[in-house]
Amino acid sequence: MIDLPALAQACGLLLSDWRPWVVVPPGLLIGLVFGAIPGLSAPIAMAVFLPLTMSMDFLPAIMFLTSVFTGGGFGGAVPAVLMNVPGTSAAVATTFDGYPMARQGHHSRALGLALAASCFGAALGYVLLLLLVDPIAEAVLLLGPLEMFAIAAWGLTLIAVLNEGSFAKGLLAGILGVVIGMIGMSARGDMRGTLGMLALIDGIPRIPALIGFFAASEMFRLMRNDFLVADAAHRRPQFGAILRGLREAFAYPGTLLRGSLIGVGVGAIPGVGAAVANLLSYAETKRRAADPAHYGRGEPRGVVASESANSSSEGGSMATLLALGIPGGSATAVMLGAFAMHNVTGGPRFIAENKDIVYAIILGNLAQVVLLLGIGTLFLFGAAALVRIPVRFLVPSVLVLALLGCYSITGTMAGPVTMVACAGLGYWMRQNGYPVAAVVIGLLLGPAAEAELLRSIQISGGDPSFILTRPIAMVILLLLAASLLYPLLRRRGTRRGGGTARAAPEAKPLVRRDEARNESA
Amino acid sequence: MAAPVHAAEAGQRARLGRVALPLVIAAFVAWFTADAARASFTLENLVMVAPAAALAFVTCAVLAVRAWRGPEPDAAEPAPLGPVLALLALLAGLVLLMEEVGFDVGVLLFLLATPWLLGERRPLVLLAFALPFTALAVLGLQAILPFTLTTLVL
Numbered sequence: 270m271i272d273l274p275a276l277a278q279a280c281g282l283l284l285s286d287w288r289p290w291v292v293v294p295p296g297l298l299i300g301l302v303f304g305a306i307p308g309l310s311a312p313i314a315m316a317v318f319l320p321l322t323m324s325m326d327f328l329p330a331i332m333f334l335t336s337v338f339t340g341g342g343f344g345g346a347v348p349a350v351l352m353n354v355p356g357t358s359a360a361v362a363t364t365f366d367g368y369p370m371a372r373q374g375h376h377s378r379a380l381g382l383a384l385a386a387s388c389f390g391a392a393l394g395y396v397l398l399l400l401l402v403d404p405i406a407e408a409v410l411l412l413g414p415l416e417m418f419a420i421a422a423w424g425l426t427l428i429a430v431l432n433e434g435s436f437a438k439g440l441l442a443g444i445l446g447v448v449i450g451m452i453g454m455s456a457r458g459d460m461r462g463t464l465g466m467l468a469l470i471d472g473i474p475r476i477p478a479l480i481g482f483f484a485a486s487e488m489f490r491l492m493r494n495d496f497l498v499a500d501a502a503h504r505r506p507q508f509g510a511i512l513r514g515l516r517e518a519f520a521y522p523g524t525l526l527r528g529s530l531i532g533v534g535v536g537a538i539p540g541v542g543a544a545v546a547n548l549l550s551y552a553e554t555k556r557r558a559a560d561p562a563h564y565g566r567g568e569p570r571g572v573v574a575s576e577s578a579n580s581s582s583e584g585g586s587m588a589t590l591l592a593l594g595i596p597g598g599s600a601t602a603v604m605l606g607a608f609a610m611h612n613v614t615g616g617p618r619f620i621a622e623n624k625d626i627v628y629a630i631i632l633g634n635l636a637q638v639v640l641l642l643g644i645g646t647l648f649l650f651g652a653a654a655l656v657r658i659p660v661r662f663l664v665p666s667v668l669v670l671a672l673l674g675c676y677s678i679t680g681t682m683a684g685p686v687t688m689v690a691c692a693g694l695g696y697w698m699r700q701n702g703y704p705v706a707a708v709v710i711g712l713l714l715g716p717a718a719e720a721e722l723l724r725s726i727q728i729s730g731g732d733p734s735f736i737l738t739r740p741i742a743m744v745i746l747l748l749l750a751a752s753l754l755y756p757l758l759r760r761r762g763t764r765r766g767g768g769t770a771r772a773a774p775e776a777k778p779l780v781r782r783d784e785a786r787n788e789s790a
Numbered sequence: 791m792a793a794p795v796h797a798a799e800a801g802q803r804a805r806l807g808r809v810a811l812p813l814v815i816a817a818f819v820a821w822f823t824a825d826a827a828r829a830s831f832t833l834e835n836l837v838m839v840a841p842a843a844a845l846a847f848v849t850c851a852v853l854a855v856r857a858w859r860g861p862e863p864d865a866a867e868p869a870p871l872g873p874v875l876a877l878l879a880l881l882a883g884l885v886l887l888m889e890e891v892g893f894d895v896g897v898l899l900f901l902l903a904t905p906w907l908l909g910e911r912r913p914l915v916l917l918a919f920a921l922p923f924t925a926l927a928v929l930g931l932q933a934i935l936p937f938t939l940t941t942l943v944l
Contacts (some may be wrong), residue, residue: 283844317934434940437856441849444842446817448822451839459835461826489874492908661908662919665901668881669923673893673931680937693878700807701857719838726834 271400272624277362279628282328289332290635293634296336296643301648303337304344306670310357310476311341313677315603319610327611328626332633334607335587338600338638339391342543342580343645346383347652350572351376351497352667356476358713359543360577362551365706366485367569372499373567374498376656377507380649381514382569383576384642388492390409390577392638393529393534394584399631402592402609402620412538414724419745420535420701421718422544426552426749428707435702442703446711449473456720468683477675477684478712481691482705483670488664489696497663506653517569524554524570525660528577536582537589543579550578587634591615591627760775803871808857819843826866876907892942893931898924 283289304315313441314337322330351369352779371381384760427445439464453472498504518525522707528550554574555564564571590601592617594608605779608615620627655663675684695705729735736742823843826835833848880903888896901920910916 313934437849437852441812441815441853443821444846447838447842448846451826451842452822455835457830457834459826459829461829461835461839462822489877492877510806518879582824660911661905664877664908666923668904669897669901669927672881672884673897676888677931677935682885682889687890689878689881689885692881696874696878697807697811701811703811715838715842719847722837723834726837731833736798737891754819 272584272628275624276628278625279632282625282629283338283632283636286328288326289329289629292329292333292417293336293633293637293640294644296333297340297637297644298648300337300340300342301344301347302339304357305347305652306674310345310602311338312603314341315600319603319606322607326443327613328529328629328633330607330611331604334604335630335634336585337641338604339454339580339634339641340645341600342391342583343384343576343641344385344530345579346387346576346650347380347386348484350383351652351655352377352484352663352665355479355489355672356411357543358479359388359582360575361373361479361483361544361706361709362547362575363572363579363715364549365575366488366566366568367575369565369567370569370572371497371656374502374504375510376470376498377510377653378514378517378650379569379572380653381511381516381646382518382572383514384511384645384649385515385518386528386573386576387580387639388642388645389525390529390532390579390581391583391641392509392635393526393577394533394581395587395631395634395638396584397533398584399628399635402588402627402631407428413739413742414721414728414772415736415739416745418547418718418721418725419539419742419749419788420538420545421714421721423745423749424548424552424714425710425718428710429641430605438701438703439707442698442705442707443711445717446713447734449478449708450475450715456723459598465679468681471715473712474675474679474684474687475712477687478691479709480671480675481688482709484696485668485688485692486699486705488668489692490699491660492664494743496660504657506650506657508650511649511653513645514569515642518573521570521573522585524573525577527553531579532578532581533585533588536585542584543582546578546582546585547575548710550574565703583634587631615692621761626653698781761762805857809854812850812853812857816847819846819850844900873907877904880904880907889940893922893926893939893944894941897928 299318300311304311315334318333318337322333325333342359345355346363349360349363350355350371353364353368355364367379367383370376375699383592400760401625425443425447428439450472452469454460454463454735460470496504531550531652533542534548536543549570551564551574554570555561558564558568558570560568584602590604592615594605605615613619614747658666670707672685672688675688676682678684695708698708700727725735736746819841822837828840829835880900884896884900887899891899898920901923904914905916905919910919925944928939928941931940932941932944
């Protein structure tokens with residue numbers, strides 16, 4: 270699987286030259302900062318700094334961009350935990366438990382958990398990439414629209430897992446997201462719900478909508494408090510708690526491993542990537558949990574599941590970039606731009622002729638993950654101080670940064686307008702017990718599911734037996750059915766055994782009281 | 791007697807809000823479905839729209855009836871609407887004015903008004919917060935964006 274002489278040459282390339290290493294720490298820091306500012310993200314940072322790489326050799330240029338990618342991949346967790354702002358769609362599931370942990374005063378621990386899970390996930394992703402770069406690329410080529418539809422449908426089932434109170438509210442919120450996501454020109458070229466506005470042809474801007482639903486609506490709720498964390502004693506950034514979080518992540522090896530493997534697999538699929546990986550991993554972890562009622566209320570495994578998956582998907586997306594020359598998302602698309610600037614074209618021929626460089630890139634990424642652990646820990650210590658800022662200054666700061674970030678994404682006022690509209694709707698929904706996360710999941714995955722389903726219908730001519738000719742799709746759909754049925758069967762088994770199923774509902778009032786304490790302070 | 795009357799009014803308002811939300815969602819879904827059907831009444835165009843709409847209408851009906859019957863355990867306590875609407879109005883005002891008066895002036899006014907709304911009354915503290923933050927945010931954005939921002943001063 271590994272070409273050992275090429276691996277030795279790659280080590281030689283990395284160790285004989287200091288230039289690829291000099292660019293890594295600033296790259297990581299740039300990625301962390303851009304990832305941590307709501308509205309900005311790693312792809313934006315990579316695009317901004319892309320011209321800088323023109324003066325670099327190919328290897329340092331790619332090392333610089335991948336370090337921004339790695340830093341930004343984790344940086345998104347910082348606002349997700351501290352402010353309920355998933356700066357990118359890859360960090361949506363991190364908010365589910367990260368933010369409740371922060372509200373309970375465990376922000377330092379949650380950030381430590383996220384960093385360790387990110388580093389582990391990214392490292393595992395790159396190790397698998399090193400071992401399996403060729404087979405991963407071949408497997409990706411076997412996936413057609415039906416398989417992509419099955420994966421998107423799997424992500425959509427998270428809607429059923431998310432709601433804590435009313436199933437009907439979760440379902441309606443998810444459908445609302447799907448319908449909002451279908452506004453614009455369909456895959457078939459039909460204009461739907463655009464009101465004749467040119468700005469809506471590409472649909473509702475996804476990231477501004479996501480920021481509005483999650484972050485801005487949360488700011489409206491937060492404005493009644495004085496501080497993010499009610500207890501003054503818990504507001505101090507705690508270096509010890511960050512380190513405890515780093516260690517604690519490894520207490521959940523199953524969650525880490527499952528999240529990382531989901532991340533690599535899903536990340537390798539172009540156009541899907543980290544946005545779906547974190548949701549799938551969270552959904553599977555919650556479905557398999559003995560105590561699913563704890564999720565969404567500050568469960569550390571929720572943070573680990575999300576962060577390990579979104580970071581390991583980096584390895585997967587690099588696999589398709591290197592082996593096929595296909596960018597899996599916007600970050601790898603920028604990297605493809607850097608490839609083009611250096612007259613390099615990714616693909617099977619590039620791998621065959623330059624295996625030493627491919628291995629050097631992967632090994633360099635592995636080293637970046639180790640460096641991220643150190644730089645990220647120091648960065649978190651500074652970032653955790655955010656909870657000390659009084660809410661009367663935090664709320665306007667976050668809203669302004671989010672608004673400017675939305676403007677920078679769309680380049681027009683469509684971004685800020687979407688954010689404000691979704692903020693108002695999100696607040697109204699939250700006040701009435703509707704999970705806004707389900708809206709966002711519907712918004713992100715609904716249009717993708719529709720487009721892939723449409724392509725499948727066109728390819729098959731509408732013949733349902735087409736599915737019998739697609740074994741991978743059948744396997745994915747069977748796995749989906751099994752993952753949906755497994756918790757039901759286990760619950761029935763537990764009830765027959767007269768067991769612990771009753772423990773779960775009791776968790777709710779306990780946390781409610783905790784939340785009430787925060788609210789009242 | 792004023793407090794119980796006030797609480798009853800707030801409860802009634804919250805109840806109306808709970809009923810109104812699924813009805814508003816149903817109206818939006820109905821409008822979207824009609825618009826999509828008008829664009830093209832084909833299986834390909836409605837393959838996802840039609841099932842989503844059917845499911846939405848059933849769910850909306852269930853939720854509206856349930857909300858009308860009584861309070862729900864997962865709904866938040868009715869909160870005072872005034873400050874929330876005021877903040878939403880400030881945010882909407884910023885969005886409407888940003889391109890007219892310039893991003894710098896718009897952001898500065900928002901950063902002065904919002905902490906004031908949330909309880910900060912010391913003018914020097916307001917200025918010490920709003921001025922550097924505006925400069926940093928607007929100049930930072932100008933530096934990284936490939937297009938120009940409309941500004942009045944910066």
